[in-house]
Amino acid sequence: MSISIKEEHLELLRELINIGVGKGGEILNKMLGSHITLDVPDVTIVEEEHFLDFLLRPNDPLLAAVNMEFLGALAGTVNLVFRAGDVDKLVVLATGGGEADTGIDMESLRTGSLLEIGNVVINGVVGTLSNMLHLKLNYSIPAYLEGNIKQIIDKMRKDDDATILIIAKTRFRAESLDLEGDLIFFLGISSYQELVDSFGRLTQ
Known part of the structure; x- marks a missing residue:
């Protein structure tokens, strides 16, 4: 099994993911009324057996994630993963700090807030890859x-x-908030090869 990719294609992937998270950030700004900056400083491609070497926080006992499956030209899942403790910071971001007055239990608030933020970010990234690489995907x-x-x-x-x-390291910045998550795509070999081939078609 080979995961070789040209440096120019890896840079294109990082650029497209950055465009996608940027679009997600713009939507979150409007939704939450807070200036949020998202960027992806690093993208790594690894085989699954080496995954834990690259995971953001491999020693943390508890992680929280938003998971979305996609099918079509590519098949796999995309996941936005955080340390579970950082989700509380995202709750404050999503609620404007008013979570104590909502009457909603904290677990529901955590789940809803992460789903809301993760859905926006993931759709921004997957939509950008689908549109720019001309890959029809169903989510x-x-x-x-x-x-x-x-x-x-x-x-x-x-x-x-x-x-x-x-694995795309994703950084969230807002007022009094600076945290990292991992945006992780799981792709089978054939889907990964199709993704690489799509880079070649785009840069011809």
Whole structure:
């Protein structure tokens, strides 16, 4: 199995993901009435057995994620993963700090806030890749995941085939907020190859 990719194509992937998270940030600014900056300083492509070496916080016992499956020209999942403790910061961002007065239990608030933010970011990225690379994709409804690393990985992947991971470090900045998450694509070998081929078609 080969995950080789030209440097110019890796840079194109990083640029497209940055465009996507930028679009997501613009939508979040309007939704939440707060100036939010998102950027992706680094993108890494690894085989699944090396995933934990690149995971943002491999020693944290509990992670929280938004997971979305997609089918079509590519098949796989895309996931926005945070340390579970950082989700509380996103709750404050999503509610303007008023979560104590909502009457909603904290667990529901955490789940709803992460789903709302994750859905916007993921759709911005997947939509950009689909449009710019001319890949027709159908998306599922995003789901909230929580658990340790093994539990999260088992829920992210959809089959037992060899899997390639694209890991994009994603930084969220807002007033009094600066945290990182991992935007992670799980792709089978054939889907990964189609993605690489689409870079070649675009740059011809």
